[in-house]
Structure formats: C-alpha cells, structure tokens
Amino acid sequence: MKGAATATPAPTRWVNASIERIVHQTPRAVSVFVRAPLPAHVAGQHVDVRLTADDGYQAQRSYSIASAPGAAALELVVERLDDGEVSPYFHEVAQPGDAFELRGPLGGHFVWRAEDGGPLLLVGGGSGVVPLMSIAREHAARASVAPALLVYSARTWDDVIFRDELLAARAAGRTLGVVLVSTREDPRPGVDLGGRLDAAALAGILARWGHAPERAYVCGSNPFVEAIADALVDAGLAPARIRTERYGGSASG
Amino acid sequence: MATRGFTGRRPATDAAGRLPPGQSQTDDFPVLSFGPTPRVDPAAWTFTLYDGPRPLAAWTWPEFLALPRTTWQRDIHCVTKWSKFDTVWEGTTIDDLFAAAGVIPPTSYLLAISHDDYDTNVPVADLVDGKAMIATHFAGAPIPPEHGGPARLLVPHLYFWKSAKWVKALRFTARDEAGFWELRGYHMRGDPWREQRYTDDP
Numbered sequence: 001m002k003g004a005a006t007a008t009p010a011p012t013r014w015v016n017a018s019i020e021r022i023v024h025q026t027p028r029a030v031s032v033f034v035r036a037p038l039p040a041h042v043a044g045q046h047v048d049v050r051l052t053a054d055d056g057y058q059a060q061r062s063y064s065i066a067s068a069p070g071a072a073a074l075e076l077v078v079e080r081l082d083d084g085e086v087s088p089y090f091h092e093v094a095q096p097g098d099a100f101e102l103r104g105p106l107g108g109h110f111v112w113r114a115e116d117g118g119p120l121l122l123v124g125g126g127s128g129v130v131p132l133m134s135i136a137r138e139h140a141a142r143a144s145v146a147p148a149l150l151v152y153s154a155r156t157w158d159d160v161i162f163r164d165e166l167l168a169a170r171a172a173g174r175t176l177g178v179v180l181v182s183t184r185e186d187p188r189p190g191v192d193l194g195g196r197l198d199a200a201a202l203a204g205i206l207a208r209w210g211h212a213p214e215r216a217y218v219c220g221s222n223p224f225v226e227a228i229a230d231a232l233v234d235a236g237l238a239p240a241r242i243r244t245e246r247y248g249g250s251a252s253g
Numbered sequence: 254m255a256t257r258g259f260t261g262r263r264p265a266t267d268a269a270g271r272l273p274p275g276q277s278q279t280d281d282f283p284v285l286s287f288g289p290t291p292r293v294d295p296a297a298w299t300f301t302l303y304d305g306p307r308p309l310a311a312w313t314w315p316e317f318l319a320l321p322r323t324t325w326q327r328d329i330h331c332v333t334k335w336s337k338f339d340t341v342w343e344g345t346t347i348d349d350l351f352a353a354a355g356v357i358p359p360t361s362y363l364l365a366i367s368h369d370d371y372d373t374n375v376p377v378a379d380l381v382d383g384k385a386m387i388a389t390h391f392a393g394a395p396i397p398p399e400h401g402g403p404a405r406l407l408v409p410h411l412y413f414w415k416s417a418k419w420v421k422a423l424r425f426t427a428r429d430e431a432g433f434w435e436l437r438g439y440h441m442r443g444d445p446w447r448e449q450r451y452t453d454d455p
Binding site: 050051052053054057058059061062093098099101106107108109110226229232233239240246 | 254255256257258259260261262263275277283284285286287288289290291292333334369370399433434436437438451
C-alpha cells in the first residue's frame with residue numbers, strides 16, 4: 001500500500017477565492033466557478049471551503065473539483081441539501097464577485113493521472129460523479145488512449161449533472177465510454193439503461209465494455225459505494241484496484 | 254474575511270462547547286474508507302502485537318473476547334468535518350491488552366495495521382492511560398463490517414482516521430512512521446482541538 005503513495009504537495013494555507021460565475025446544472029446541483037491562487041490539483045481531489053459570517057462565525061465544508069487540472073477556473077459542484085447550512089448559500093445567495101476562503105487541493109488516494117493509464121472504470125452515484133468528471137475531463141484533455149468507462153447513476157434524467165457534455169463525449173466515440181442509468185425512469189434506448197444499477201446490471205455493462213479494469217473509482221453515497229464496490233469484488237476485481245469515496249453526514253450540507 | 258450574505262446556523266450552546274473548530278454535529282454515522290469493505294472471517298481472525306518484525310503476542314477471536322472488557326461513551330470527530338456525540342463502544346483497552354501480553358512498550362510509536370493493508374501511526378502516549386481501546390462492539394452490538402467490525406482501534410480524542418477499522422495488529426516502530434493517510438497529506442498526530450488536519454498544520 002505504501003508503495004502506491006504518490007507525492008502530493010502539502011495543502012496550502014487558506015486563500016481567498018472569488019466567484020467567477022454560477023451555473024445551475026440541475027434542480028439540485030450548481031457549478032461554482034472560482035478563481036483562487038491554489039496549486040494545480042490532480043483529477044479526483046477536493047478542496048475545503050470556509051465561509052465566515054459578519055460576526056466571525058465560520059462553517060467549513062469539503063467539495064470535489066469537477067474541472068480538469070489546468071482549467072482556468074476551478075469548478076466546484078454543490079448539491080443542495082434541504083436541511084443544509086452551506087449548500088443553500090451557494091444555491092440562493094452567492095453571486096459572481098462574492099468571495100470566500102479555500103484550502104487545498106486535498107486527498108492523495110482518489111486521484112488519477114494520465115500516466116496511471118487504464119483500463120479505467122469510473123462509477124458514480126448522484127453528485128458522486130463530480131470527482132469522476134474531473135478524471136474524465138483529464139482523460140480527454142490529455143488524449144489518453146487508455147480505455148475508460150464512466151457509469152453514472154442518477155435519480156432521474158433531469159438529475160444527470162453534465163448531461164450534455166457526457167452525451168457529446170459519448171457521441172464523439174473516443175476512448176471514454178459513458179453509460180447513464182436513471183434509476184427512477186424507464187430506459188431511453190441507446191442513451192439510458194434505466195432501472196437500478198445493481199450487481200447484475202454492472203456485470204452486464206462490464207461484459208459489453210469488454211475490458212478488465214486495471215483501476216476502478218467509485219464515488220457516491222455510502223450504500224451506493226458499498227454495493228458497487230462489493231459487486232466489483234464479486235466480479236473478480238482485486239480490492240486493491242478499487243478506490244472509493246463516500247459522501248455523508250450533515251457536514252456535507 | 255466575511256462572505257457577503259452568509260449567515261450560517263450556529264450550533265446550540267451545549268453542542269458548541271463539544272465541537273472542535275471547523276466541525277459540525279451529525280446524528281448519522283457516515284462511512285469513509287479508501288476501498289471496498291474487506292471480508293474478515295472471525296474464525297480466521299487473529300490480533301498480533303509486534304516489535305518491528307518480531308511478534309510479541311497474538312490472540313485468536315475467542316481469546317481476544319476473553320480479555321478484560323471496558324465500555325466507554327465518547328464523542329468522535331472525523332477529519333471530513335462531522336462529529337458524533339455520545340457514541341458507546343465496548344472492547345479491551347490498550348492498557349489491558351499490554352498487561353495481558355506482559356508488554357512494556359519498547360518504543361514511543363506504533364502503527365495500527367488493518368486487514369485491508371491500511372495503516373496509521375499513533376504515538377504510544379495517545380493509546381495508554383485509558384485513552385484507547387480495541388473495540389468489538391458499538392451501541393451494544395457487534396461493530397458492523399462497514400464501521401470496522403469485527404474489531405477496530407478506537408482513539409476518540411484524535412481525528413477518526415486514527416481509529417483504524419478492521420485492525421489486525423499493532424506494530425511498535427523505532428520512529429514515528431507515516432501511515433496511509435499520513436503519507437497522503439494528513440497530519441502525523443491529528444488532534445481535532447488543535448485542528449491538525451493536514452501535514453503542515455501546527
């Protein structure tokens with residue numbers, strides 16, 4: 001395990017970040033594009049965000065980075081949690097020009113570099129697609145020839161974050177394949193499998209893909225990650241090839 | 254620097270005093286693991302104390318359960334910023350473990366090693382004198398696999414990545430050797446009250 005560690009620079013101090021623009025991706029997810037003097041990130045990493053109220057009260061949260069390393073602005077995706085403290089701010093209050101603090105990039109395991117190669121399997125549930133999007137974008141930006149497949153399960157077709165970009169990538173027919181699974185909807189022939197992404201569905205997807213994953217990255221809620229990682233182990237993938245990231249707890253709101 | 258329009262939601266006064274800086278209280282029990290939950294068979298389970306490469310003592314599952322047992326109620330704090338209050342754990346304290354093995358710590362540091370090859374470094378001083386245990390039960394029931402069962406280290410006064418899940422060994426080391434997350438940007442000690450999250454935190 002220790003041999004797998006790659007040099008990750010120590011995270012920086014808190015720096016000021018300025019919001020460049022906010023894009024509503026789905027009814028529950030916004031992309032917040034920020035400018036901040038942070039070191040370049042590795043695809044899959046996250047940042048810590050710190051907001052300060054007028055009286056000095058502070059709240060911290062972690063958000064995954066969706067943009068590829070080297071993008072002009074850092075793209076963070078914030079899912080709205082109805083009971084949340086921080087996510088409603090980004091959905092309803094924040095505007096371009098507003099500022100907060102950032103620290104990072106963080107996380108040295110759930111990361112992919114072009115030289116890591118593949119075959120590369122990315123499986124995301126809900127907003128768990130965000131760090132995988134950074135990996136998929138890096139895969140495209142570096143014109144990686146490693147076979148890659150993104151399997152993305154969302155609640156409905158309208159909850160698919162980055163839907164247009166993913167459909168375009170799929171249509172372009174490069175080395176990145178995209179499979180969408182809207183769990184609460186009927187299949188859309190050719191684009192969306194529909195139904196539940198369970199072990200059987202995943203096995204079918206892998207068989208059609210035709211590659212044995214060298215690396216698998218699984219991100220989403222804990223039950224989603226548990227089920228998918230377990231299914232991959234059952235499918236014969238060595239646990240050491242599977243990297244996971246799980247969302248959960250009120251601190252994500 | 255104040256953020257325009259951010260008001261926030263302050264914790265109740267009672268909770269505020271128990272929350273280390275940058276933490277929020279949760280009633281859930283989130284799971285964070287770097288890979289799949291390993292499949293650990295208690296019939297094949299052993300727990301071993303090592304001094305470097307040299308085994309000092311080892312227990313099978315029935316032997317381990319026969320050691321003196323202690324129940325604690327503690328607050329726990331995860332570096333991903335959630336804290337959970339009043340969690341109840343049962344297991345064998347590190348003091349009782351060392352006593353049962355007749356071991357006086359030969360060094361000041363050790364690595365806790367898990368079935369999935371995870372490891373994390375902890376100073377011995379943070380484990381003895383009633384500070385840590387090898388827990389087998391949570392909230393009165395065997396620890397579920399996704400939370401580290403059959404047995405996990407519990408060091409509640411440090412960030413929870415130090416409380417290694419699926420623990421199978423403690424290995425004394427001559428110096429403070431970085432473990433899995435400590436090699437990947439996280440702090441060598443991880444005291445939540447000093448907010449020692451990342452490598453360069455004071």
